Amino acid sequence: MPEESETADAAVATKQKSKVEPDWRENAESSQFVLATRLAIFSAVLAFGAIGSAVSLITRARNKNEIGNITPLELISIQTIGAIFATILMLVFVADLIGGRLFPEPELFYRIIYVHAAFAKLLIWSFIAGFSERFVPNILNNIVKQVNDTREKEPEK
Numbered sequence: 428m429p430e431e432s433e434t435a436d437a438a439v440a441t442k443q444k445s446k447v448e449p450d451w452r453e454n455a456e457s458s459q460f461v462l463a464t465r466l467a468i469f470s471a472v473l474a475f476g477a478i479g480s481a482v483s484l485i486t487r488a489r490n491k492n493e494i495g496n497i498t499p500l501e502l503i504s505i506q507t508i509g510a511i512f513a514t515i516l517m518l519v520f521v522a523d524l525i526g527g528r529l530f531p532e533p534e535l536f537y538r539i540i541y542v543h544a545a546f547a548k549l550l551i552w553s554f555i556a557g558f559s560e561r562f563v564p565n566i567l568n569n570i571v572k573q574v575n576d577t578r579e580k581e582p583e584k
Contacts, residue, residue: 464540469514471546472553476513477506479557509557516556516563517549524570 484505488494519525523533530552531545539545556563 461537465537468537468540468549469517471550472513472517473510475550475553476509476511476516476557478509479513479554479559480505480509481557482554483509483558483560506557508560512563513553513556516552516566519566519570520549520552525566 481502484497484502485494488497520531521533521536526533529548531539531549535542535545539549
């Protein structure tokens with residue numbers, strides 16, 4: 428008889444375990460899971476852009492021996508700009524306006540958090556977008572120039 432009670436206890440434990448620890452893949456396509464994943468990607472991009480801009484500001488101030496002259500407002504504003512530039516760069520990647528081996532692939536963008544090399548590329552580019560003040564504006568200027576060049580080459584109807 429002890430065998431029957433052990434089997435029953437094991438079945439109950441298994442049933443309770445499955446309730447407590449559901450398999451994450453069952454809900455991987457749910458709207459909440461997708462939303463949480465996209466929010467995590469977006470938050471990471473914002474954070475790395477803000478960190479990049481803060482590092483740039485502190486490095487410039489240190490080189491000029493003005494490290495004590497950085498105001499909190501200046502730091503917050505430069506981090507906001509860095510986060511915005513990182514977000515714009517992320518949208519450029521998603522739209523597949525630039526590409527190559529050095530950039531994240533747009534096809535797997537919303538699953539990028541599970542592809543470590545691609546996610547690392549996105550975070551590095553987000554940091555660079557915040558660090559280099561002219562990087563994202565130069566990319567946007569190049570895109571506009573390419574569009575204008577394409578329009579000029581098209582025959583008129």
